[in-house]
Structures are given as structure tokens and as C-alpha cells.
Amino acid sequence: MKKNGSLEHLAEALRRLPGIGPKSAQRMAYHLLQHDREAASGLGHALLNAVDRIHHCASCNTFTEIDICETCQDAERDDSMLCVVETPSDQMMIEQTLTFKGMYFVLMGRLSPLDGIGPKDIYLEKLIARATNGIVKEVVLATNFTNEGEATAHYISETLKARGLKVSRLARGVPVGGELEYVDAGTIARAMLDRRTT
């Protein structure tokens, strides 16, 4: 039985989503075409639109559609404090605690030598340039408390301290092995208040 070009392509394209196997991809394709063509079109346009418009903030490295994101442009924020997080989700979690009014830098990942993810992949040079602008006084490391997040924090800490910066780390109010995205705001708030100099 010969296969169907567009349908086969769709299933193959869905398979490239993280965590989606061949059976799930085929079921998704059938589901969309049978029950939710509007969602399929919507997702199609959203993907092309996002790829076209989204890039990294020149200052904090998060995803944005403008050159310098709104957070970085916010004159109310304390630009002597720079909080380093792994992902935009982590930044959002910290914002929700209302305990930090400084600036951010988003690594878009964490060091993971086994996966071939090195300093370049977490934009280390961009972070160094951002942190050593003469205005930042303290860098708060808020990477996850996983092994990789801790190793990343250690690496960045050594790098920035060698340049004379004060570097602190969220206190271990966050459970060991925990990921910020899944921790309640109260715990994160306490960890922010208890942050320690590294």
C-alpha cells in the first residue's frame, strides 16, 4: 500500500517534537486532520511566525521579538543586580516571588559535557560581557539545583569571581535535585532571601 505524501510528512515532522515517538506522531496527525484542523492550521502558522520573529535579547539573552526585551528596558529595575537562570520559565518563576527587582541573564540551558553542551552553548562570553559592564555589582546564580545546574553555577562563579565580581547563589531552600520550574513560589522566595556569596 503506497503511503500518502502530505500525511506521511506531517507524521515525520511531528516526530521531531521532543518526547514524541512514531506512534504518538501518527495519532496526533490523524487526530488533527480528523478532529481539529483549526488547531493544525493555528499551530502551523504559530510555528512559522515564531521562527520568523523570535530571537535572543541582546542584553539578557531571553527570547524576544524586539532587540532589547521589555524586562531589560524597565527603568524601575535595579541594574546593579544580575540574576542568572537556565530558562525563561525559571525567570518567570523568580519574578512571581517578587523578591528580586534586578536584571536577568538567561543561559538557555546548562553545562552538560556528556551531551556536548559547553560554555559556548550557554552564551558564557555574552554573560561575561553583560556582568562586567561596570554597573553590575552582584551576580545571583539561580541555575537549577541539579548536578548539572550546580556544576554550571560553580563554573560561572569561578569565571566571574576571577573578574572581581561578587557572586551569590540561591540558598538551598530549593530541594536538592529540584528544578525551579516545579518548586512553589514560597520556597523560591526563601531561597532568594537566603542567597549566599560563593
Place this chain on the structure above:
Amino acid sequence: MKKNGSLEHLAEALRRLPGIGPKSAQRMAYHLLQHDREAASGLGHALLNAVDRIHHCASCNTFTEIDICETCQDAERDDSMLCVVETPSDQMMIEQTLTFKGMYFVLMGRLSPLDGIGPKDIYLEKLIARATNGIVKEVVLATNFTNEGEATAHYISETLKARGLKVSRLARGVPVGGELEYVDAGTIARAMLDRRTT
């Protein structure tokens, strides 16, 4: 913190995929934009392309880009036999057993009153018209052996027998509660040979 239009839309659109929650959708969006923009573009085009081109075969009801699908156009097949399946995946599974050389009808679902899925949603009128064309001699019901699949088979059987058709059902070589898509070809082959008149 104000959100990002294109990025937010993408996460929302990914959420409409079956089985994807808000956290997964956001992670997928970040992953695609950070690590696989090519996959994101590819999926975007594949979705729009599929929605634009894929419709139901006028004869067997499966997804196709042409009016009558290639299987239905295959002159080698026995058009006195009509096998009824729930999904295109189930049809593929049966084809792999090489035990059936007749025609197909794809319901694109199963009856499920609790979910509001009735006869119209499984294209019952189209199936009746197809089965009563004067050429079909036997209808083989190959819906899943789940409760809903069995109920669907029973309903279709009664409907078609009332119109004087011979109706058979795959033998219970398929484990009770099993879904065809996950059963080995040997078991399906045996069930096809042992099919019984209902």
C-alpha cells in the same frame, strides 16, 4: 512581566496537540526555538500542507490527497469483500498480515456515546451506501476488541444484516481489550482466518 506574543501563541498552539499539557508545550516551544528551528519550520509547513491537501477518500473514507485512494483504485483487489476498521493505522496492520485482499472502509473512530460520538461521527451512512453497492458480498468487522470497538461492531453488524449482507468479525485471536495497532501480525493473521459470521 509582559509576555511575548509569538512565543506565547506557539505554546498555546502546541497545547492543543493531544496529550500535551502547558508545561510540555512551553518546553517544546523553547526547545524548537533554541535547538531545532528547522524542525519548527518543517512542522509548520507540514501542518498547513496537510490541512490544505488531505481529505477523505470518496470510497473507503481514509485520508488521501486524491478523490479515490490508491487502495480503492487497485484493480487486483477483491471488491466483494469489505473490511471495516477504526483507523488508517488499523488498516495498515491488516495489510501487513497479507491475509486480506479485499476493500476497506475506515470509520475514523468508534462509537462512544459517553463522549458524544454517534453513528454520524463514524460515517455510518457512507458505510451503508458503500456496503450495499450490489458488489460487496461480505463485510468483515475489524474494529478493536475494546468495549467501544465491540459495541461499534455489534451496531454495524445489526445495521448491515438488516440490509441482507453477510457480516463477519475477526476471530478472538486478538486479545480481549487489545487494540489492533499494538498486536503482532501473526495474531491478526490468525484472527482473519478464523473470522466468524455474526
